[in-house]
Amino acid sequence: MSADTRPTVPAALPLTERQEARRRRILHATAQLACRGGFDAVQMREVAEAAGVALGTLYRYFPSKVHLLVATMQDQLEHLHATLRKRPPAADSAAQRVAETLMRAFRALQRDPHLADAMVRALTFADRSVSPEVDRVSRQTTAIILDAMGLEDPTPEQLSAVRVIEHTWHSALITWLSGRASIAQVRIDIETVCRLIDLTDPGRGRRSG
Numbered sequence: 001m002s003a004d005t006r007p008t009v010p011a012a013l014p015l016t017e018r019q020e021a022r023r024r025r026i027l028h029a030t031a032q033l034a035c036r037g038g039f040d041a042v043q044m045r046e047v048a049e050a051a052g053v054a055l056g057t058l059y060r061y062f063p064s065k066v067h068l069l070v071a072t073m074q075d076q077l078e079h080l081h082a083t084l085r086k087r088p089p090a091a092d093s094a095a096q097r098v099a100e101t102l103m104r105a106f107r108a109l110q111r112d113p114h115l116a117d118a119m120v121r122a123l124t125f126a127d128r129s130v131s132p133e134v135d136r137v138s139r140q141t142t143a144i145i146l147d148a149m150g151l152e153d154p155t156p157e158q159l160s161a162v163r164v165i166e167h168t169w170h171s172a173l174i175t176w177l178s179g180r181a182s183i184a185q186v187r188i189d190i191e192t193v194c195r196l197i198d199l200t201d202p203g204r205g206r207r208s209g
Contacts, residue, residue: 023061025051030072034118042069042118063129069122070133076119077140080105084144094149095197101148102169102190109173110183117177124174141166149197161196168193 015023029050033041042065048058062068089100109116126134145162146154154162172189175181181189 022051022053022057026053026058026061026068027072027075030068031076031112031115034069034072034115035112036114038114039069039118039121041114044068066122066125066127066130067133069119070126070130070137072115073119073123074133074137074140076108076115077105077137077144080108081140081144081147084147089148093198094151094201095191095194097148097150098145098165098197099187099191099194101144102165102194103187105144106169106173106176106183106186106190113177116173120170120173120177123170138166141169155200155202157200158197161200164196165193 026047029047030042033043033046033050044058044065045055047068048055051058058068062071084101084104089097089104091097091100123134123137142159142162145165146152149158149162151158168189172181172186176183176186
């Protein structure tokens with residue numbers, strides 16, 4: 001597998017066991033607050049109090065609420081990825097497996113709509129200063145999709161299709177959260193865009209010929 005084609009989630013600077021435990025408490029407190037009241041309920045002072053850390057310490061880990069919520073989304077996706085690896089999608093085609101995977105991710109977010117709304121709003125509000133965190137979310141999503149496809153060495157065309165699928169999934173989340181799309185419509189959109197996977201299969205032309 002070549003390093004320039006396989007997306008990986010960049011490793012953060014190593015944390016001590018104590019620092020990692022503190023970071024996990026912060027992310028847990030953030031998720032709990034967001035579950036109860038969405039984006040507006042996540043205030044840095046309240047997060048610090050709930051996590052049992054000083055406010056200054058919280059800002060050293062996460063410079064803003066947007067940084068914090070984007071990191072929370074990456075954390076949620078990591079948990080989802082671990083779950084998917086234990087119980088991977090069973091459909092025959094790569095397109096069907098990716099669609100099933102993304103709908104499972106969607107249903108996981110659907111269980112906590114306030115949290116989902118807070119995380120998606122943070123991604124939408126993120127400026128250039130949050131680029132590393134946003135990039136990690138994107139790379140994590142890419143890794144989930146490639147696992148569902150069963151690919152270790154994707155072509156540039158396949159990676160391009162994955163990016164379009166990611167954009168569609170993100171847009172579907174926004175339209176659903178805003179009440180402009182039903183779950184049924186989200187599924188149709190996801191299944192439709194996942195057909196791009198078949199179009200970028202290097203063996204497709206040989207089989208059709």
